[in-house]
Amino acid sequence: MLQVRVKILYNKKIKGNYFYLVLRAPKIAKESLPGQFLNIKVNDTYEPLLRRPVSIHIVKGANIELLYEVVGKATEILSRRKTGEYLDVIGPLGNGFNxxxxxxxxxxxxxxxxxxxxxxxxxxxxxxxxxxxxxxxxxxxxxxxxxxxxxxxxxxxxxxxxxxxxxxxxxxxxxxxxxxxxxxxxxxxxxxxxxxxxxxxxxxxxxxxxxxxxxxxxxxxxxxxxxxxxxxxxxxxxxxxxxxxxxxxxxxxxxxxxxxxxxx
Ligand SMILES: Cc1cc2nc3c(=O)[nH]c(=O)nc-3n(C[C@H](O)[C@H](O)[C@H](O)COP(=O)(O)OP(=O)(O)OC[C@H]3O[C@@H](n4cnc5c(N)ncnc54)[C@H](O)[C@@H]3O)c2cc1C
Ligand code: FES
The missing domain is CATH 3.40.50.80 (Nucleotide-binding domain of ferredoxin-NADP reductase (FNR) module)
Structure with a gap:
């Protein structure tokens, strides 16, 4: 498990409320298993205070790709984060599928x-x-x-x-x-x-x-x-x-x- 600041390479709506987020996270990518997740701080303020869990969708080399739905405050903030910005991320977390x-x-x-x-x-x-x-x-x-x-x-x-x-x-x-x-x-x-x-x-x-x-x-x-x-x-x-x-x-x-x- 690592806590790192990772760069956003891509964060765009695919349809409806669904977004695709690509993060440059080589160390986490190397250790990730299917079924594990990242716990993401969606901004650098205390609002929202808590991180949000998002599953690891795809690992491509040094990149981690996530698929998320905007359902509330944190995911809405996440959807407004831009390419080139950084997110504080902990992961990979959890056991994953055996x-x-x-x-x-x-x-x-x-x-x-x-x-x-x-x-x-x-x-x-x-x-x-x-x-x-x-x-x-x-x-x-x-x-x-x-x-x-x-x-x-x-x-x-x-x-x-x-x-x-x-x-x-x-x-x-x-x-x-x-x-x-x-x-x-x-x-x-x-x-x-x-x-x-x-x-x-x-x-x-x-x-x-x-x-x-x-x-x-x-x-x-x-x-x-x-x-x-x-x-x-x-x-x-x-x-x-x-x-x-x-x-x-x-x-x-x-x-x-x-x-x-x-x-x-
Ligand atoms: C291990 C794990 C992996 C996840 N992976 C993904 C993912 O890959 N993509 C994705 O879009 N979402 C995923 N989620 C759910 C995601 O964490 C929540 O949608 C997010 O935290 C909502 O934050 P919010 O502030 O936008 O909404 P909030 O205001 O916190 O919640 C909005 C609504 O969503 C419901 N909700 C929030 N969190 C959860 C939850 N954990 N389980 C069930 N209902 C919830 C609330 O009850 C409320 O009705 C995952 C959750 C877990 C525990
Ligand atoms: S979220 Fe704290 S123990 Fe699981």
């Missing part, structure tokens, strides 16, 4: 994203599809869940990586009509799920549903939780979740947890 071991055992990875939960899954898909991760040829299916078709992110990028992409929208404006967790049930009915593992990131109700599905089918699931955070480094206990092994800090022991271990 993908190398799973990839050896399970040749089919089903990635499920709800809303902004798509952000860490591109980095994961890229690593899973790297030839060196397993002796087998791995398949990656990504289920992208969004409220409407305008909120679907990263579809093209995932297809370009070689993933099979399926879409679920709440209003049925594209793909399956319903939640990504319902689409997951449908997908599992068409594949040999004994060979698969699930990785998911998104809102808690979606993750809870996926934990149930994975238990029913006895499929391992790694779930990345999006808890509210304060310190982001394990000091304040502001982000704890209840698990079968007691309370765990999402920022330190997580954000990725075994689906079967969480007490919802």
């Amino acid at each position: 993908y190398p071991l799973s990839a050896i055992r399970y040749p089919l990875s089903v990635l499920v994203a709800g809303g902004m939960g798509i952000a860490p899954l591109i980095f994961l898909a890229e690593k899973l599809l790297k030839p060196r991760v397993s002796r087998h040829k791995l398949e990656v299916v990504v289920l992208i869940g969004a409220k409407t078709k305008d909120q679907i992110l990263c579809e093209k990028e995932l297809k370009n990586l070689g993933c099979e992409v399926k879409i679920a929208t709440d209003d049925g404006s594209k793909g399956f009509k319903g939640y990504a967790s319902e689409l997951l049930k449908e997908v599992l009915s068409t594949i040999d799920y004994r060979l698969s593992t699930i990785y998911a990131c998104g809102p808690k109700p979606m993750l809870k549903e996926i934990a149930k599905i994975s238990k029913k089918h006895t499929i391992p699931a790694q779930l990345s939780l999006e808890e509210h955070m304060a310190c982001g480094i394990g000091a304040c206990l502001g982000c704890v979740v209840n698990t079968k092994e007691g309370f765990k800090r999402v920022c330190k022991e997580g954000p990725v947890f075994d689906g079967d271990g969480i007490i919802w």
